[in-house]
Amino acid sequence: MGSGTGEPVVRVRGLTKDFDGTTALAGVDLDVARGELLVLLGLSxxxxxxxxxxxxGLHRPTSGEVTVAGTRVDRASGRELRRLRTEVGFVFQQFNLVGRLTCLENVLIGGLGRVRGPRYGVTTYSRRMRDEALAHIDRVGLADHAYQRADTLSGGQQQRVAIARTLMQRPQLVLADEPVASLDPENSGAVMDLLVRVCAEEGLTVVCTLHQVDLALGWAHRLVGLRSGEKVLDRPAADLTRDDAMSIYRRVDPAAAEADAGATAPADTRAPAALA
Known part of the structure; x- marks a missing residue:
């Protein structure tokens, strides 16, 4: 999956987001090229x-501009946001599958943005959509589980179904929020391999949050580090060492900073009040 060129799929300028007086993002600028796999790193x-x-568009910015696939998200109408979300896939940490439904039904849900009216059961989808969903399930290595309830699968298998559901959307952009956080190391590597491979084959742009630095260095084209809502690192992964990436996680200790300031400040030569 090579790094993309041309007009960026994601363009962010001066993005600030406040929640009840707490600043979650502070003036972030970011471009993500078509076909690029970008990993966001940072403390919780x-x-x-x-x-x-x-x-x-799940959060409205407090200020700044956000453009995704040509849509100004920060000032989009409800209709524009609904249309945009059919073009943006989202892979969640906890899979967000409907456990009582089969894998096939869960994957078909990814295509609802392309049909009118509700659908109840596999047979209410067209044959073409059913075949497409089965092809995606096969692609993630679960063809033998297509008619199995999702809640009977392992965590790694459920995340594969979630990736197939995202592909069913035919998205331009895939957002993945800690997609392997709940998986063991072996399954984490397998799921990241799959995500990278299928997105490369489809030419998709990926923005993924991870805590695992080694995974990020192994799969990303580019790493962006956030600390306290500010962008503190933005470099190609190939140019970074593990120590470079780990520097994102170094906390700023206010107590230590205050102690350092006190050690260099002029001494107060005034006598204590009790002795004056």
Whole structure:
């Protein structure tokens, strides 16, 4: 999956997001090229998930501009946001499958943006859509499980179904929020391999949040680090060492900073009040 060129699929300028007086994002600028796999790194609470949700309009920015696939998300109408979300796939940490439905039914849900009216059961979808969904299930290695309830699958298998459902949307952009956080290391690697491979084959743009630095360095084209809502790193993954990436996670300790400031400040030579 090579890095993309041309007009960026994602363009963010001066993005700020506040929640009840707490700043989650502070003046973030970001471009993501077509076909690029970008990984967001940072501590919990650094703003990674908030940034993803600003990209598909789940959060409205407090200020700044967000453009995704040619749509100004920050000022889009409800209709425009609904249309945009058919073009933006979202892979969640907890899979967000309907457990009582089969894998096939869950994947078909990804195509609802292309049909009119509700659908109840596999047979209410067209034969063409059923065949497309089965092809995606086969593509993620679960053809033998197509008619199995989703809640009977392992975590790694459920995330594969979620990826197939996202492909069923025919998206331009895939947002993945900690897609392997609930998986063991072996399944984490397998799911990331799959996500990278299918997105490369489809020419999709991916913005993914991860905590696993080694996975990020192994799969990403580019790493962007967030700390306290600010962008503190933006470099090609190939140019970074593990220590470079881990620097994103170094906390700023206010107590230590205050102690350092006190150690260099002029001494107060005034006598204590009790002795004056």
């Amino acid at each position: 609470g650094s703003g990674k998930s908030t940034l993803l949700r600003c990209l598909n």
